[in-house]
Amino acid sequence: MVLQVRSARLHVMLWRRAAEPFAGAWALPGGPLLADETLGASVARQLASKVEVRQLAHLEQLETRSDPSRDPRGRTVATAYLGLIPSDLDPVLPEDTTWHPVDALPVTAFDHGSVVGSALARLRAKLSYTNVGFALAPPTFTIAELREVYVAALGYEVTATNLQRVLLRRGVLAATGEHTASGRAGGRPAMLYRFASPTLEVTDPFAVLRPPTERPGRAGGSVS
Amino acid sequence: MVLQVRSARLHVMLWRRAAEPFAGAWALPGGPLLADETLGASVARQLASKVEVRQLAHLEQLETRSDPSRDPRGRTVATAYLGLIPSDLDPVLPEDTTWHPVDALPVTAFDHGSVVGSALARLRAKLSYTNVGFALAPPTFTIAELREVYVAALGYEVTATNLQRVLLRRGVLAATGEHTASGRAGGRPAMLYRFASPTLEVTDPFAVLRPPTERPGRAGGSVS
DNA sequence: TCAAAAGTGTTCACCGTACACCCATGT
DNA sequence: ACATGGGTGTACGGTGAACACTTTTGA
Numbered sequence: 002m003v004l005q006v007r008s009a010r011l012h013v014m015l016w017r018r019a020a021e022p023f024a025g026a027w028a029l030p031g032g033p034l035l036a037d038e039t040l041g042a043s044v045a046r047q048l049a050s051k052v053e054v055r056q057l058a059h060l061e062q063l064e065t066r067s068d069p070s071r072d073p074r075g076r077t078v079a080t081a082y083l084g085l086i087p088s089d090l091d092p093v094l095p096e097d098t099t100w101h102p103v104d105a106l107p108v109t110a111f112d113h114g115s116v117v118g119s120a121l122a123r124l125r126a127k128l129s130y131t132n133v134g135f136a137l138a139p140p141t142f143t144i145a146e147l148r149e150v151y152v153a154a155l156g157y158e159v160t161a162t163n164l165q166r167v168l169l170r171r172g173v174l175a176a177t178g179e180h181t182a183s184g185r186a187g188g189r190p191a192m193l194y195r196f197a198s199p200t201l202e203v204t205d206p207f208a209v210l211r212p213p214t215e216r217p218g219r220a221g222g223s224v225s
Numbered sequence: 226m227v228l229q230v231r232s233a234r235l236h237v238m239l240w241r242r243a244a245e246p247f248a249g250a251w252a253l254p255g256g257p258l259l260a261d262e263t264l265g266a267s268v269a270r271q272l273a274s275k276v277e278v279r280q281l282a283h284l285e286q287l288e289t290r291s292d293p294s295r296d297p298r299g300r301t302v303a304t305a306y307l308g309l310i311p312s313d314l315d316p317v318l319p320e321d322t323t324w325h326p327v328d329a330l331p332v333t334a335f336d337h338g339s340v341v342g343s344a345l346a347r348l349r350a351k352l353s354y355t356n357v358g359f360a361l362a363p364p365t366f367t368i369a370e371l372r373e374v375y376v377a378a379l380g381y382e383v384t385a386t387n388l389q390r391v392l393l394r395r396g397v398l399a400a401t402g403e404h405t406a407s408g409r410a411g412g413r414p415a416m417l418y419r420f421a422s423p424t425l426e427v428t429d430p431f432a433v434l435r436p437p438t439e440r441p442g443r444a445g446g447s448v449s
Numbered sequence: 450t451c452a453a454a455a456g457t458g459t460t461c462a463c464c465g466t467a468c469a470c471c472c473a474t475g476t
Numbered sequence: 477a478c479a480t481g482g483g484t485g486t487a488c489g490g491t492g493a494a495c496a497c498t499t500t501t502g503a
Contacts, residue, residue, distance in 0.1 A: 037300060040291035065289045065304045067264035076261060078302075080289050129431045145482075157436040162483080163466060167433050170464085187475030188481030207353045208432045209391050209492065212381040369455075386456080387493060394491085411502030412454030433465065 002029045002063075002120055003052065005086040005100065006137050006153045012100035013117055014051065015109070019097070022073045023110030027101065029117070031079065044082045052092040059085040059136035059201060063120055071112045079111075083120045088150055089139035104156065125155055130205040132173045135196035141177055143191035171204045172197055226253045226287075226344055227276065229310040229324065230361050230377040236324035237341055238275065239333070243321070246297045247334030251325065253341075255303065268306045276316040283309040283360035283425060287344055295336045303335075307344045312374055313363035328380065349379055354429040356397045359420035365401055367415035395428045396421055 003014040015027035030051050034043045040062070045054050063081040071077065086092065094100075101107060103121060106114055127133045128151065138150050147168075148161045168174040179193040227238040239251035254275050258267045264286070269278050287305040295301065310316065318324075325331060327345055330338055351357045352375065362374050371392075372385045392398040403417040 034291070034302070037293045038291075039293065040289065040302070062288055064286055065264060067258070067262075067267075067304075069261045069263065078258070078264070080291075080304075126431075129434045143482085151434070155434065155436075159434060159437075160467080162468085164434070165483080167465070183474045184481070185475080186480050187473085188479085189473040189483075191482055205432050207350070208429050210353045210375070210379065210383060210388070211492080212379075213383075213493085367455085384494080386495085389456080391492070407501045408454075409502080410453055411500085412452085413456075413500035415455060435465080437466090 002081060002117060003048065003057070003084040003086060004103070004120070004124065004137075005090075006088040006150050007100055009149050009153050010102045010104070011121075011153045011156075013103050013106070013120075014094070014098060015101050015107070015113075016051070016095070016098040018110055025108075026110040027107045027113075028110040029081070029113045030098075040080055040082075044084070048084065051094060051098055052086070056086050056090050056092055057084045058087050058199075059083075059133060061201075063116070063123060066112055066116065068112070081116050081120065083123065085124075085133070085136035087139050088137060128154060130203060132171075132196060132198055132202050132204055134168075134173070135199060136201075138196065141179070141193045141195045143181055143193060145191060147174075147194070173204055226305060226341060227272065227281070227308045227310060228327070228344070228348065228361075229314075230312040230374050231324055233373050233377050234326045234328070235345075235377045235380075237327050237330075237344075238318070238322060239325050239331070239337075240275070240319070240322040242334055249332075250334040251331045251337075252334040253305075253337045254322075264304055264306075268308070272308065275318060275322055276310070280310050280314050280316055281308045282311050282423075283307075283357060285425075287340070287347060290336055290340070292336070305340050305344065307347065309348075309357070309360035311363050312361060352378060354427060356420060356422055356426050356428055358392075358397070359423055360425075362420065365403070365417045365419045367405055367417060369415060371398075371418070397428055 005012055005014070014030065016030060018024055018026055018028050030047050032043075032047045034040065035046075038046070041060070044060065048054055048057070061083050063083050065078060065080040067076075067078045069076040071079075103117060106117065109117070124133065134147070134151065137154055138147055142150075144161045144165045148159055148164050151159050151164060165174070173196060174194045175197045177193045177195055180190040181193060183190050229236055229238070238254065240254060242248055242250055242252050254271050256267075256271045258264065259270075262270070265284070268284065272278055272281070285307050287307050289302060289304040291300075291302045293300040295303075327341060330341065333341070348357065358371070358375065361378055362371055366374075368385045368389045372383055372388050375383050375388060389398070397420060398418045399421045401417045401419055404414040405417060407414050
């Protein structure tokens with residue numbers, strides 16, 4: 002499943018099924034796994050017919066569904082993946098495929114509605130303790146723009162002040178040195194930031210029960 | 226895969242393969258998925274030949290492996306599960322099956338070594354922000370006993386003082402009111418605790434980027 | 450009275466939030 | 477000047493870690 006923030010709302014890419022079962026309902030892109038193919042490779046192949054795979058800034062495995070009744074034609078086992086596209090891109094989609102706000106899903110095929118639900122929960126949790134934001138935000142951005150992305154993805158308000166402070170303190174964001182021009186109504190020009198790393202990193206590993214801190218050690222310690 | 230704390234060390238249940246491939250190597254229990262079976266049901270069925278399934282206090286899905294080269298006989302797709310057994314139980318195991326400390330694994334079959342590794346990472350993370358401890362600890366226990374379980378599972382020292390404080394503050398532990406008898410060398414009798422909930426709950430949902438706190442609201446609010 | 454084991458009190462540093470205030474720009 | 481939007485300073489509450497101290501038992 003591919004998620005993207007568009008017009009300050011989080012959207013999921015769905016295609017409209019023409020054939021039974023679930024004709025007319027909206028489904029996540031996907032398809033059968035080929036003989037000598039990795040699941041990851043299969044996902045890339047399936048998505049290639051929808052978007053340019055290079056636009057996916059992040060891809061990770063979600064859960065595997067096996068309920069025999071999830072497909073009326075018979076038992077299927079499906080492994081869901083989560084892909085993220087930065088908000089500055091606008092992929093060309095096929096006729097039958099469009100973006101849908103995740104908070105207003107249409108009638109979905111199979112168990113895809115609930116799959117989107119668990120993907121959302123996963124994304125929201127990871128926004129809190131990793132740097133996944135990099136996969137939703139443009140290459141460079143102002144704090145106000147980043148805030149809009151986070152608000153869309155999280156589904157609730159976040160203040161620019163604290164977002165900036167938390168992400169800077171963790172070293173997730175880095176200043177580019179560039180500034181934007183002021184808007185039409187004036188205002189102080191905003192600084193441009195980028196994510197320090199373009200790959201997933203856990204930035205807040207343990208809230209509690211951390212390993213004990215290394216004591217300096219009185220004897221046999223290294224000399225600075 | 227089944228994990229249990231035994232003699233203050235975290236162990237994983239493995240069986241010794243007799244046939245090729247990987248004859249003589251140790252493998253995780255598992256097997257093919259039947260026609261009209263859920264993955265969860267299949268896991269229960271596979272494990273039934275090893276332990277009493279009712280002894281599993283917790284079971285959750287891990288990741289699905291699909292690398293075509295993971296089995297030399299040809300491509301297989303395998304979904305790993307993590308099961309936990311409380312430390313007070315001692316299941317009867319078949320001849321070819323034994324417990325192995327996770328920090329000293331023998332030669333393992335397929336990619337099972339790395340599967341154990343990711344299971345460990347998952348368990349350790351969840352010990353920090355959920356109440357999973359209930360699935361590793363006996364029904365009732367002293368803080369000292371619980372500490373031993375946590376130390377074994379986490380792989381590093383934890384103080385009884387802080388463990389108690391954190392888990393009590395979160396409402397994860399509840400006092401039973403009972404006391405133990407003092408040991409042979411004296412000492413204050415320990416209070417007995419139990420986990421407040423017997424099912425998985427997230428007790429520390431967001432470290433950062435929490436939803437804004439509800440302001441009391443000056444107008445239209447409810448009257449206490 | 451002493452050692453052993455359990456539990457409590459206290460201190461400290463840090464983190465996330467809230468909110469006031471200051472800065473830079475256009476009109 | 478003033479409005480507008482961006483950024484910083486500061487204070488507060490909470491939390492986890494560390495560690496000293498008290499409580500309760502047996503010898």
